Amino acid sequence: MTLLMVAILNFILFRVIPGDPSSLLLGGARISVTPEQIEAQRQSWGLDRPMFPDQVVDYLSATMQGDLGYSFKFRGRRVADLILERLPATVALVGLAQVIAILCGVMLGLYAGWRRGGAIDHITTGTSLALYSTPAFWLGMLLVVIFSTALGWLPGYGAHSPGAVSGSLDWLLDYLRHLALPVAAVALGLIGQYVVVARAAMSDVVTEDYMVTARAKGLTNGQMLMRHAFRNAMLPVVTLIALNLGYVVAGAITVEAVFAWPGIGGLTVEALNARDYPVLQGIFLLLGASIVVANLVADLAYGLLDPRVRQ
Amino acid sequence: MNTYISSRRVVMKAMLAMSAAPWMLSTKVFASSSCDDHVVRFGGILSPDTMNPFASWASWQPLVCTYDFLVCVDAQRHPDRRGFAKEWSVADDNLTWTFKIWPGMKWSDGQPATARDAAFTYNYLLGSIGKPDELNVGENSTADMQKVESITAIDDETLRIVTKTPTRWPIDNFTMIVPQHIWKDVSYADARSTFRNDPPLVGTGPLIVQEFQQGQFVRFTPNPHFRSGRPSTAGMIMSFFNTADPIAQGLKSGSLDFGISLTAAQSADLSKNPAIKVVETRCEQVNYLAFNTASGKGAGSSKALQDPAFRDAIGYAIDQKAIVDRAFRGLAEPGVGLVPPSAADYYSDLNDVRRHFDLAEAGRRLDDAGYLDSNGDGIREDKDGKRFQLELITGTVSGKLEIPMAAVQLIAGWLGQIGIPVSVTQLEAGALSARTETSADSGGWDLLVAAAWPSPTPDDLLRGFSSGAHANRAFWSNEKFDAILSEVEVTLDLKKGQELVDQAARLVYTEAPYITLCYPFLLEAYRKDCFEGWGEDISLWSYYPFDRLRSA
Numbered sequence: 053m054t055l056l057m058v059a060i061l062n063f064i065l066f067r068v069i070p071g072d073p074s075s076l077l078l079g080g081a082r083i084s085v086t087p088e089q090i091e092a093q094r095q096s097w098g099l100d101r102p103m104f105p106d107q108v109v110d111y112l113s114a115t116m117q118g119d120l121g122y123s124f125k126f127r128g129r130r131v132a133d134l135i136l137e138r139l140p141a142t143v144a145l146v147g148l149a150q151v152i153a154i155l156c157g158v159m160l161g162l163y164a165g166w167r168r169g170g171a172i173d174h175i176t177t178g179t180s181l182a183l184y185s186t187p188a189f190w191l192g193m194l195l196v197v198i199f200s201t202a203l204g205w206l207p208g209y210g211a212h213s214p215g216a217v218s219g220s221l222d223w224l225l226d227y228l229r230h231l232a233l234p235v236a237a238v239a240l241g242l243i244g245q246y247v248v249v250a251r252a253a254m255s256d257v258v259t260e261d262y263m264v265t266a267r268a269k270g271l272t273n274g275q276m277l278m279r280h281a282f283r284n285a286m287l288p289v290v291t292l293i294a295l296n297l298g299y300v301v302a303g304a305i306t307v308e309a310v311f312a313w314p315g316i317g318g319l320t321v322e323a324l325n326a327r328d329y330p331v332l333q334g335i336f337l338l339l340g341a342s343i344v345v346a347n348l349v350a351d352l353a354y355g356l357l358d359p360r361v362r363q
Numbered sequence: 364m365n366t367y368i369s370s371r372r373v374v375m376k377a378m379l380a381m382s383a384a385p386w387m388l389s390t391k392v393f394a395s396s397s398c399d400d401h402v403v404r405f406g407g408i409l410s411p412d413t414m415n416p417f418a419s420w421a422s423w424q425p426l427v428c429t430y431d432f433l434v435c436v437d438a439q440r441h442p443d444r445r446g447f448a449k450e451w452s453v454a455d456d457n458l459t460w461t462f463k464i465w466p467g468m469k470w471s472d473g474q475p476a477t478a479r480d481a482a483f484t485y486n487y488l489l490g491s492i493g494k495p496d497e498l499n500v501g502e503n504s505t506a507d508m509q510k511v512e513s514i515t516a517i518d519d520e521t522l523r524i525v526t527k528t529p530t531r532w533p534i535d536n537f538t539m540i541v542p543q544h545i546w547k548d549v550s551y552a553d554a555r556s557t558f559r560n561d562p563p564l565v566g567t568g569p570l571i572v573q574e575f576q577q578g579q580f581v582r583f584t585p586n587p588h589f590r591s592g593r594p595s596t597a598g599m600i601m602s603f604f605n606t607a608d609p610i611a612q613g614l615k616s617g618s619l620d621f622g623i624s625l626t627a628a629q630s631a632d633l634s635k636n637p638a639i640k641v642v643e644t645r646c647e648q649v650n651y652l653a654f655n656t657a658s659g660k661g662a663g664s665s666k667a668l669q670d671p672a673f674r675d676a677i678g679y680a681i682d683q684k685a686i687v688d689r690a691f692r693g694l695a696e697p698g699v700g701l702v703p704p705s706a707a708d709y710y711s712d713l714n715d716v717r718r719h720f721d722l723a724e725a726g727r728r729l730d731d732a733g734y735l736d737s738n739g740d741g742i743r744e745d746k747d748g749k750r751f752q753l754e755l756i757t758g759t760v761s762g763k764l765e766i767p768m769a770a771v772q773l774i775a776g777w778l779g780q781i782g783i784p785v786s787v788t789q790l791e792a793g794a795l796s797a798r799t800e801t802s803a804d805s806g807g808w809d810l811l812v813a814a815a816w817p818s819p820t821p822d823d824l825l826r827g828f829s830s831g832a833h834a835n836r837a838f839w840s841n842e843k844f845d846a847i848l849s850e851v852e853v854t855l856d857l858k859k860g861q862e863l864v865d866q867a868a869r870l871v872y873t874e875a876p877y878i879t880l881c882y883p884f885l886l887e888a889y890r891k892d893c894f895e896g897w898g899e900d901i902s903l904w905s906y907y908p909f910d911r912l913r914s915a
Contacts, residue, residue, distance in 0.1 A: 126577065127418035127500075128557035138578065193608055201616040208616060209406075209609040214574065214582045214600045309605040314578040321605055322410050322578065327793055 056112075058340030062333045063111050067103060097124070111333070120334040125326040131334040134319065139301065141211055142315030144231060145308070146300045149238035150293075156239075157246025158289055164247065165254025165285065166277060176247055183244030189306035192237035196310065199233060206232050209312040234311040238304050242296065249292050253285040260284070283357060290353045298346030302339045398893035401597035401914050406610040408624040409603045414575055415560040416503040416539045417488075423502060425581040425601055428906040429471075429566035430539035433462060433481055433522075436819065436904040444907065447481055447540045447567060448522070457529035457855050458512070462522040469588035470542050471564075471571045475519070482516035483543035485524075487554075489514065496551035503538050510852075529853045531860075535820040540567065569594045569910035579603060595913045596894065614639055614888050621897075625886040627692040633888045640891055642899070643694055643884035645705040647819060650698065650766050650880040652681065652774060653811040657838040661806020664753065667734060667745045668809060674875035675718070676728035680777045682720035687881050690770035694886060698879030700868040701828060705882070706819035708857065709864040713872055725781050736782050743782040751783045753809035756798060758790035770880065771812050785810065799836045811836055812880070818904075821860045822852045825867050828877070839876035891915065 094100040101107055114121060120131035161180070164173040183191075200208030207213075212227045257263065258281060266276045301316060308317035316335060323331035354361045411422035416430060435446035448462040468476040488505050491498040499505045510532050512525040524533045542565050549558050564572045567590070570583035581601045585594040602619070604610055611629040613619035615636060625633070625641075634641040654674050655663035667673040683697035696704060699717065704710045729735075729743060734751075736743045742750050757771050768789065775785040788808075790798070798808055813836060817824045825848045827834035830841070847867045854860045871877060889897050894912045 122556070125412050125421070127413045127415065127555075128553075128559050129413075129577075134577075193612075196609065196612050200618070201612045204616055207618060208612050209604065209618070210579060210602060214576075214580050214602075310609060312579070312602065312604045312609055314576065318578050318605060325410075325792060 054344050055337070055341055058344075059112060059115055059333075059337055060108070062336045062340070063108055065336075066327075066329050066332050115333075115337065120337070121330040123323075123331050124328045125322065125331070126328075131330045134331060135316065135334050135338060138314060138316050138319045141313060142302075142304075142308075142317065143300060145234050145313055145315055146238060146302075146304055148231070149235045149242060149304075150296055150300060152235065152239040153242030153246055154293055157243040158250045158286075158293075160243070161247035161250025161289075162254045162282065162285060165251040166258065166281065168255055168258070173251070177251060180244040180247035180251075183240050184248055185244075186241065187306070188237050188241045188304060189310050191240055192234065192307050192310040195233045195237055206230075208233065211314050234304075234307050234313050237307050237310070245296075246289065246292065250285065250289050253288045254281060257281045257285045286357055287354065290357060291350055294346045294350030294353065295343075297349070298343040299339075301342045302335075398914065401595075401893075403596050403599040403894060403909060403912060404613075404618065404620045405599055405601045405909075406604055406613050406619040406622045407601070408605065408607060408610070409601070410578070410605075411575070411581065411603065413559055414562060414564060414572055415501065415554065415558050416541065417498050417501045417554040418556060418558070419501050425572055425575070425583075426502060426539060427568065427904070428570040428583055428599070428909065429564045429568045429572050430541060431567045432537055432905075433540060434534040436535075436537070437907070444905070447476075451534060453533075453855060458526050460524040460526070460533040461517075462524070462533075464520045464522060465590045466520055468567060468590050470544075471566055471586045471588055472542075473588060474542065474544055474565075476542070476567050477519040478516040478522040479519065480543045481522050481540050482514050483547065484538060484540045485511070485514040487541075487546065488538065491551045491555075494551060496555055498551060498555050500555050503541070507532055507536065529855050531820065531822070531855055535822075537818070542566075569906055570599050573598075589910070591910070594910050596909075599909055611888075614890060617890065617892070619890070620893055621887065621889040623885065623887045625888060627694050627886065630694065630886040630888065631692065638890055638892050639888050640897070641886070641888045642897075644887055645696075645703070645882065646885040647703055647705050647816050648883050648885075649701060649703050649815045649817070650695075650770075650883060651701075651813065651815065652677075652878045652880055653813065653837040654876055655806060655808055655811070655838065656840075656876050657806050661838070663807070663809040665745045665749060665751060665809070666747065667751070670732065671874045672728070672732035673734060674878070675873070676725050676732060676734075677778065677783075678718045678875050678878050679721050679725035679728060680781050681774060681878055681880065682777065683879075683881055684720070686770045686773055690767040690773060691881060691883060695881040695883040698881045699872075700879060701815075701817075701871050701877060702824050702864060702868050703817075703819075703882045706817075706824055709819070709821055709824055709861055711865050711868055713869060716869060716872060722777065722780055729781065729783075741782055742784060753778070753783060753785045754788060755785045755810040755812065756788045756790055756795065756808045757812040758795035759792045766812055766814065766880070774810075774812065774880075800833070806838070821854070821864050822848065824864060825851060828867075828871055837876040839874070841870065841874060844870050 091100070098107060098110070118132070120135075123129045123131055123134055126134060157180075160176050164176040167173055196208040199206045207230050211230050212223060263276060263280060266280050271279070305317035305320060307313065308315050309321060312318070319331065320335055322328070323335065407424065409421075409424055411419070411425055413419045414422060414426065416422075416426050419426065431447040433447045434451065435444045437444040447464060449465045451460060451462045453460050462478070462481070464476070464478045464481065470476045484503070485508075488498050488503060489508055489511060492505050492508065497505055510526050510528060510530045512527050514525075515523045517523055526532065545565050546554075562572045562575050566586070569586055569589045571586050572581055573584045574582040580603060583599040583601070585596060585598055587593050604624075607624050607626050607629055610619065610622040611625060611633060614622050614633060630641050630643075633639045654668045655661070656669050657663070658669055662668075687693060687695045687697050700711060700713050702709045702711065733746050734743045744750050755771065755775060757766060757768075771787055775787050778785045795813070798806070799811055799813070815827055815834060817827055825844075826832055828839065828844065829835065829848050830839075830845050844867055847863050847870070851860060851863045851867070854863060893915055895915045896908055896912045898908045
């Protein structure tokens with residue numbers, strides 16, 4: 053039901069945006085296009101039919117059968133193919149950045165919360181707040197200027213060098229080189245986010261009565277941390293992780309633009325500029341589905357972490 | 364204890380392996396740029412859609428490197444820039460054109476490229492006219508082909524085009540000639556939609572598309588059968604970007620040899636780099652201020668917009684030089700008429716009728732035309748007694764801002780000084796086109812700052828301003844102008860064509876539905892370390908100079 057609502061909202065949202073794709077279907081702003089040609093084009097794409105019920109019913113029935121239709125802009129390309137073509141690059145970029153951010157951010161945050169007021173807490177919290185509040189695209193531009201332009205260590209754009217033979221070790225290493233800077237740009241921002249949340253959660257936990265009881269029982273710091281504090285502090289962090297994982301397929305639009313990364317974010321920008329309704333609907337349907345799944349995963353993880361939820 | 368030591372060793376090994384990774388990743392083997400491979404690296408804000416010229420509208424740049432026009436757009440000005448045909452002539456009836464195709468020319472796959480291929484391409488388009496799958500959506504389009512009577516290959520080297528009325532279409536059309544042996548079995552339905560024409564392409568241009576990664580790049584290799592000899596570079600990689608920042612950084616780092624779509628700030632920054640040459644190229648872009656002259660549905664907020672005297676007076680309140688200096692940092696030419704200087708054959712500086720910036724004169728002319736500030740509150744009223752409050756709209760096109768907002772603010776400021784307050788609305792591309800397209804639901808705005816990109820052919824220069832034209836954003840209608848356009852369309856003589864275009868340009872200038880603001884330069888830059896032979900006239904309309912670059 054949620055996905056059905058998402059699909060209907062997608063359909064409506066992109067059509068209430070001002071602008072008509074029919075002139076695009078005839079070559080953008082070509083001077084020689086006549087109103088008759090535009091009308092013929094609208095007819096051939098079904099844009100002349102009433103939006104409700106004709107267009108919406110056609111769209112929903114096709115979507116339920118897994119048919120997302122053809123792209124307006126990328127002629128001859130199925131929307132599903134376009135999305136699947138761009139999805140691996142986005143999953144690699146945002147997925148890897150999430151993994152790095154979760155590992156680094158959660159650990160640092162929990163440690164900073166555990167050692168509140170210490171030097172590491174001050175440094176970590178300050179840096180994290182700065183990273184969290186820095187736009188990822190700006191961070192990306194900074195990384196390009198330093199590591200690509202000035203030092204020349206890593207490529208500043210694209211996913212791999214043209215002509216590389218797909219699947220070879222050279223290709224993989226080339227891909228990783230291209231991936232390094234965009235992953236860093238996304239991950240650094242996320243690390244800041246995870247540190248802030250994990251630190252706050254741990255700070256709350258360490259002041260709880262059961263932690264005092266644990267210490268009174270004679271547990272070591274390590275035992276207290278692992279048995280009591282960590283698990284309880286992870287509850288809000290898991291929520292954040294699950295929600296963020298839902299956005300993995302959405303891509304990082306601004307970072308993808310800075311690095312010319314060929315992912316879903318870039319496709320979204322191209323589709324928006326071109327009023328490519330079918331592609332936009334497909335991307336947002338995928339995003340909606342991934343958020344639903346991520347929420348489900350979060351609920352299940354809650355059950356594993358907190359027995360009270362299971363009851 | 365053993366377990367502890369063992370895990371410590373694992374960690375140490377992992378750290379050693381990781382320390383080698385940066386070295387492995389930074390070896391020259393994977394370097395993205397090097398002069399050694401002789402491959403030209405090109406970056407631009409581009410988003411090619413498909414390699415099928417009958418369906419594509421956004422793949423101009425890669426396709427013109429692979430496919431020739433019958434006559435290249437630069438052919439008249441540069442004798443070495445011919446196109447698929449080597450020479451051509453028109454009979455005394457001004458209807459029958461004879462083209463001589465390059466003898467012995469071959470497609471990139473080694474097959475003979477003949478007049479029959481050219482005839483096939485045109486007849487393929489002609490045959491689709493009136494059918495449900497008419498080929499009217501791509502770069503290769505049936506637009507204007509109604510002027511054609513017949514197109515016939517007399518022999519392998521001779522093509523005859525007969526037109527219904529005199530027209531320059533045979534030498535001014537931008538149809539890319541495709542090989543018959545590849546396209547002969549492609550249906551119209553497929554050609555206008557699902558046929559992707561996957562690389563490697565087969566063309567007669569100097570650089571052949573070998574690989575197309577959507578959203579990433581196009582890779583070209585030199586055409587071994589190119590009519591003037593195989594290009595001396597090892598090919599070209601055209602990378603696509605959504606913004607200009609990575610292009611500028613790529614030029615600096617050396618990962619790009621040539622970049623387009625640069626901003627004024629990037630251009631100024633790059634010009635300080637001794638390894639980089641920044642080029643300010645004239646292009647076909649014309650930035651204008653349009654008045655909503657519609658009188659019925661979609662009309663603006665005041666009838667004054669329909670009054671040439673009002674528009675003419677406003678023309679005295681626009682300082683084109685200040686716009687160029689302050690909003691474009693000098694990287695444009697002040698606007699005069701509707702023909703850009705890049706269309707050198709038809710450009711006129713209209714010296715004898717030109718307005719000059721003078722706010723007092725603008726005020727006097729508004730007074731004379733009856734647009735007075737009767738109550739002395741600093742705001743004029745129109746002839747209906749309504750106080751002026753005009754809405755000026757502007758915005759982005761394909762995600763790019765064609766005109767700096769500073770220019771728009773300058774205009775609003777000047778109009779405010781002559782008693783015509785203006786509110787500025789910046790719109791996104793779709794919203795902008797929704798309000799300005801010629802349709803029943805558009806309009807409602809007063810002033811528009813936007814841009815046109817006419818091709819440098821006489822009829823295309825004028826057509827966008829004719830009554831009912833899709834690109835005629837001002838909704839301007841003028842019988843005299845339309846009559847001139849009709850005459851231009853059947854005029855072959857260059858001199859007469861120039862006179863007609865000049866007449867039309869003067870008409871638009873004096874009637875002032877559009878006030879030309881400036882002709883921005885296309886800002887490009889190339890690196891000097893890997894290649895030479897760039898020249899000074901890099902053409903947007905074709906592949907020059909990429910056919911003649913050589914390693915430095």
